[in-house]
Amino acid sequence: MNIFDVVGENFFKPLTSQFKTIYLDCLTIIYDSYRSELSYGIDREILVSKLSDYFERSNISDIEFEDESEILKDSRSKATTFLRKLKDFGWVEYEISNNQMAKIIMPDYAVTVVKTFLDISNPKEMEYQSEIALIYSTLTNEELLDRPYPQVLRPVFERTHALFDGLKKLNTSIKKYIEAITADKTSEEIISDFFKYHDEIGSKAYHRIKTEENISRFRNTIIGRLRDILNDRDTFERTVKGYQNIENENDYYTAEDEVKAQISAIIDSFRSYDEIVSEIDKKHSKYLKNAVERAKFLLLNTNNTEGKISTILQYIAECYNREEQNNLTEDASDDICALFNIFSHGFLSGESLKTVAISRKITDVEDIFEPVDMTDEERELRRIAISEKNKNRFSKKNVEQYVGTLLSDRNMILASDIPIETKRDLIRVIFISLYGHSTKSEYSVKQKEEIISLQGFRFRDFEIRRRYK
Template identity: 50%
Template structure:
């Protein structure tokens, strides 16, 4: 395998502008220069045109002087800043100058510079991949009988490129879901978690993930794609022409090496489509994990604030914030001995209904003692505790309880607005939040659709949404 050193192609100082204190300015100017070439036949534009564009850019920016550390040059006005940036991009290997026959200086971008800027633009725009388009292109290419005259040039090469782009897109989606899962563990309020959930649903849940599971379902084409790839391998005449095309395009002189390399590439495509279900399964699991984490985290923050556990958590969080904000603060500063004893840790060696103590399993054999008649609880008390537990379960914001609540709402209606629900207390608002959260899950018996209207009722403010029964 031939390993190509990137810095045999680009300058050693190529990335220097992107690590300087003016890296944001450099990125803006690089993209501006690239956009100037869109109406040209090549990556070459008169220097005066480029300088005018850069000068206009600096006119709209801060008027502060730019001080370049490498040579202590100070650029005060927009014209000087434009010249300084252009000169340093040239010295770093991003562009070069060319003098035409009429002695006009043109600014030319290197080919690798254009490739780099295109990557920057894709990252900044964060455009969603059209999975259906890629798969249909692969499928259509393999079905084009006329293209089999030159199978590698017209078919295999394009299929390899599109398949690699498809798999990279799926891996990006997988990674983006993980990013949202990691964000849930950060220190966020319940409101921020709910807001993140809606952003997730807008950016991933309702777009990329939804399309993969519905219209962009690769399984519709997978069998045909794999079958046609095997036909290429098994047809001696087609595969022979493909080998010759591979040797010419990829500049491989040894025929045996070319044949082995081409076969590995085709088999890797087949393997990628066979393993598609594994990637989707992992994406499904992460999507379910994110929704579960969001619901559990929001539920914890909304319901565990007034009980003993919630109060202790708030005290500990407050102490942690105080210590993080002041390194010189000591836990024992200006605290009485009586207060310190409250936080002493001690072993718990007794057992009652609320005990955390775990009874050890004895390995010794002994005769069981007769139980006292006073142990246990009466049937009346048992029934009371059972009723209390049932009542507690009824008041939980579980998926089952929320589904039952919504089912009652929609008994004689097709849909209702969230703003029409009771909103007298904090508990009512929490119920609305969980109705919205569970409505995004396919396991629920209803669905929610967000509207653009902001509702303010009894000091509660939220985006209204429609609740309707699943068909």
């Protein structure tokens, strides 16, 4: 169906008119009033009073529409006229109640559009963890399976869309900041954007993705429960019939295909999670690196001779652009010309801006060492010695093997359970904690409040858990 068949041909005209900002403010007031009303609709006089207060507070000057001869001067006439025009455009409707009072209502499509505008203007932080937890709890709640489509599959499908749309928006937001760096900005603006990025993205959305419980903890169960719906014939048939009832689909086989498509889409989304987060990681690192490098370049480049000349030229260009009576095609004033005296230098001296190159004589490079002949036995002994040395290193592989031995058939141990007798044992515990914070590690760590004292060493206790991938 064409959208204009639903909303009407003139629905979007207020948003392209010269008074689009006022129209949007009025719609926001109507929307907020409509949501807060417990009864059906808003009393017209109450709404006119609220709109009048808006025009009074905003000190909006006289308004004259092109298609009307009347000039709107007072706040009430502005409020009633804008309300009437919004009705003509299809944003609101009038309804007469039993007591003959006019009520203002908003059509469902108008509510949806205004809500979308407000979401764009004031974006809210998505709680990724709560969305994942709701999807997980919905799929694992056996009581909901008596109506599997409306109570399980449909809400899970919608929340999955919302979750991954939120991740893609985060990816796009970082991309916007990266592109802004290449714009014509000063070092101060880049540093300001850097802190703004940290406040809005780095310390909030991105931080939550990297520090909260990972989606992989729930992913296998979510995918498994969705496959159960596909494989259990009775549950699947009830899901298809539920789709037919809710979505008004008469053909059983079409409904069956749609249900399978929804389940496949959810599974594919959760499988692509690592790829999306990896892309977000790359963009986050790229932004941090580019912002620092760009700011460093601008800060350093303004302190050398080339940077100072560039700053002077920039200032002169800004002066010309600010003065309408002058333009860049006119001759510069004598005062400006006196600043520059450019001519060919012809030779290099100690006062030249160009550094004089220092010539060096290239000599043959002497051999650093002579190869040492080793017998096969000596070579094998050396290989064994290096191998033993590598086994004793605190590499990620060695530490993960040690933790795997500690966990054995358990899912969790405490750091305080690890035997510590020497300084080397304590260093190993430190490396266990460091590697455990990486999402690519085979185990995870979680800090506890208790301070442990062992063999003269003190450290904060932490849990060591096996990570399931």
